[in-house]
Amino acid sequence: MRVLRTIAEVRAARAGLPGLGLVPTMGFLHAGHMSLVARARAECGASAVSIFVNPTQFAAGEDLSRYPRDMPRDLAMLDAAGVDLVFTPEPAEIYPPGHASRIEVGPVASPLEGARRPGHFAGVATVVAKLFNIVQPTRAYFGQKDAQQVAVIRRMARDLDMPLDVVVGDTVREPDGLAMSSRNVYLSPAERAAAPVLYRALDAARRSFDGGERDAETLRRAMAGTIASEPGIALDYVSVADGETLEEVGRAGPGCLLSLAARLGRTRLIDNVVLG
Amino acid sequence: MRVLRTIAEVRAARAGLPGLGLVPTMGFLHAGHMSLVARARAECGASAVSIFVNPTQFAAGEDLSRYPRDMPRDLAMLDAAGVDLVFTPEPAEIYPPGHASRIEVGPVASPLEGARRPGHFAGVATVVAKLFNIVQPTRAYFGQKDAQQVAVIRRMARDLDMPLDVVVGDTVREPDGLAMSSRNVYLSPAERAAAPVLYRALDAARRSFDGGERDAETLRRAMAGTIASEPGIALDYVSVADGETLEEVGRAGPGCLLSLAARLGRTRLIDNVVLG
Numbered sequence: 001m002r003v004l005r006t007i008a009e010v011r012a013a014r015a016g017l018p019g020l021g022l023v024p025t026m027g028f029l030h031a032g033h034m035s036l037v038a039r040a041r042a043e044c045g046a047s048a049v050s051i052f053v054n055p056t057q058f059a060a061g062e063d064l065s066r067y068p069r070d071m072p073r074d075l076a077m078l079d080a081a082g083v084d085l086v087f088t089p090e091p092a093e094i095y096p097p098g099h100a101s102r103i104e105v106g107p108v109a110s111p112l113e114g115a116r117r118p119g120h121f122a123g124v125a126t127v128v129a130k131l132f133n134i135v136q137p138t139r140a141y142f143g144q145k146d147a148q149q150v151a152v153i154r155r156m157a158r159d160l161d162m163p164l165d166v167v168v169g170d171t172v173r174e175p176d177g178l179a180m181s182s183r184n185v186y187l188s189p190a191e192r193a194a195a196p197v198l199y200r201a202l203d204a205a206r207r208s209f210d211g212g213e214r215d216a217e218t219l220r221r222a223m224a225g226t227i228a229s230e231p232g233i234a235l236d237y238v239s240v241a242d243g244e245t246l247e248e249v250g251r252a253g254p255g256c257l258l259s260l261a262a263r264l265g266r267t268r269l270i271d272n273v274v275l276g
Numbered sequence: 277m278r279v280l281r282t283i284a285e286v287r288a289a290r291a292g293l294p295g296l297g298l299v300p301t302m303g304f305l306h307a308g309h310m311s312l313v314a315r316a317r318a319e320c321g322a323s324a325v326s327i328f329v330n331p332t333q334f335a336a337g338e339d340l341s342r343y344p345r346d347m348p349r350d351l352a353m354l355d356a357a358g359v360d361l362v363f364t365p366e367p368a369e370i371y372p373p374g375h376a377s378r379i380e381v382g383p384v385a386s387p388l389e390g391a392r393r394p395g396h397f398a399g400v401a402t403v404v405a406k407l408f409n410i411v412q413p414t415r416a417y418f419g420q421k422d423a424q425q426v427a428v429i430r431r432m433a434r435d436l437d438m439p440l441d442v443v444v445g446d447t448v449r450e451p452d453g454l455a456m457s458s459r460n461v462y463l464s465p466a467e468r469a470a471a472p473v474l475y476r477a478l479d480a481a482r483r484s485f486d487g488g489e490r491d492a493e494t495l496r497r498a499m500a501g502t503i504a505s506e507p508g509i510a511l512d513y514v515s516v517a518d519g520e521t522l523e524e525v526g527r528a529g530p531g532c533l534l535s536l537a538a539r540l541g542r543t544r545l546i547d548n549v550v551l552g
Contacts, residue, residue: 098431098434099435100383100431100435101379101380101381101431101432102379102380103377103436104377105377106377106378107376125377126436129436130435130436133437134437134439136439155374155377156377158374159375159376159406160377160379160402160405160409161283161406162409163410
């Protein structure tokens with residue numbers, strides 16, 4: 001496994017490889033990331049992982065400075081998984097003085113996370129476009145856990161005719177249903193014990209849909225009610241939206257995205273399921 | 277020469293080529309375009325030209341509907357010049373329903389043309405990024421005549437780490453100094469006779485700089501005075517700016533951009549020279 005810190009090193013290493021699968025990450029890797037790594041390895045001639053805590057996707061007051069990091073552990077996990085290239089740039093390598101461009105993907109970035117995290121998705125789209133241009137993968141892998149991020153990147157890749165396939169891996173969950181997230185480390189024991197209610201709320205609404213319920217507002221109320229049953233959790237939003245545009249729907253149907261965000265103490269978690 | 281109308285056709289044709297030079301154009305080709313084509317042919321293993329009158333870079337009230345077109349003549353010129361690929365998409369191929377992404381390059385797009393043509397440079401940057409991703413050139417060629425467009429594309433290519441070289445060709449001029457432009461066809465005989473004053477103004481200011489004048493405001497006043505000496509021309513702006521950031525300077529130096537825009541009847545022309 002080669003660990004590369006500069007864009008020039010990546011371009012040189014990339015030149016000799018035909019197909020390449022890229023898994024962009026912010027590090028502090030968990031089983032969700034590693035499932036994407038395994039797919040990239042299985043589906044592509046070579047595999048690359050980027051580890052970069054991208055400052056431009058954190059809004060003021062968010063957790064950039066305390067975002068969890070453990071580079072030695074990350075590199076050991078990726079080495080054991082048989083990854084070929086790891087790109088771990090410093091912020092100044094990605095954003096040298098004078099950097100000013102950004103990619104705006106339009107309406108799909110506006111609701112939900114986009115409404116609560118100003119500039120977040122322009123930061124995500126821009127850094128992902130840069131990583132695509134640096135690494136030039138034939139396939140790029142993202143987790144369904146960040147559903148709106150997936151919608152934003154799909155929109156960007158399609159709109160800008162990027163020469164690669166965007167591949168989305170299923171959310172990986174703890175045995176009690178909590179979606180894997182690097183931010184789970186922030187949770188106190190009590191918060192960790194309460195956190196699985198997010199998935200319980202989503203799963204109950206999905207089962208209600210499977211049982212015939214089609215009224216989106218009924219599903220939203222049911223999810224909000226489940227969250228409210230657990231003390232110490234502040235609901236941020238619940239949503240039943242079109243899976244591609246993320247516009248709220250009146251009537252739920254296959255492909256719709258059920259999603260929610262909630263705060264447990266200082267920690268903000270998100271989760272989602274797709275109706276099908 | 278292969279004339280391709282769809283993105284899929286371009287991707288298939290591109291696959292077999294190692295190095296490729298791309299000249300993006302809006303058609304109605306003139307000697308300025310053809311000088312870029314000649315360089316692309318000389319410097320790259322294969323050459324491609326795109327012809328696409330990009331609607332998103334025209335502001336409301338501009339000349340999109342009457343922009344001059346002559347596809348048979350353009351194709352004959354490119355065939356005679358030995359071009360390998362020509363990409364002539366319909367607008368719906370480039371902007372299918374749902375397209376929403378755009379690239380903003382920041383401050384360099386704000387003054388001069390950017391201040392007078394709202395959205396122009398986001399339209400330019402976005403379509404050029406798409407053409408880069410579709411054609412995947414190793415080098416892309418632009419004319420210095422559109423100096424701010426050059427600065428915008430350089431900024432975008434650098435900021436987004438696009439894997440190609442941006443090459444800039446000198447402005448090609450008529451014998452009387454008028455910069456070649458597809459829009460020159462709009463000029464009445466009287467306007468055409470007056471139009472060389474744009475370059476005379478720039479050239480006089482450059483000679484003043486070469487003679488030792490360093491005060492930018494003096495150079496601006498001299499250019500404006502030269503334009504004012506020609507009846508029937510309405511000056512839009514004169515500028516003495518940093519060649520990379522396009523910020524107006526107080527003191528002129530090598531690398532500074534002298535630029536201006538003026539209206540002759542309904543036709544708006546721009547021109548520039550670089551101090552050196």
